[in-house]
Amino acid sequence: MTRHFKRLLEIDECLRRKKRYTAGILAEELEVSERTIFNDIEEMRRDYAAPIASDLNRGYYYENPDWRLPTISLSKGELFALVLGARMLEKIPIYCTFTEGQTPM
Helix, strand or coil: CCCCHHHHHHCCCCCCCCCECCHHHHHHHCCCCCCHHHHHHHHHHHCCCCCCCCEECEEEECCCEEECCCCCCHHHHHHHHHHHHHHHHHHCCCCCCCCCCCCEE
């Protein structure tokens, strides 16, 4: 997992807490700049459709608390390759060495 995606997960975790998180507080807690937090929040909104809102009293928060940040993002091609690889592995015979008197299963 990249450092960047790990930080997005950490922001997600913070926003789920019932605590007030501003860009400054998030930046301090995650040891990055406020600009990085602004960019990460914008990316979460744009690329992951995160329903993040903010106001002066609450800071950043999820408008829909049931929304989840996807932890594995695969393209259709990657998913196809994964399924194809799994099916190919199912076809490969597995050879085991048995001592005399043993039977498989």
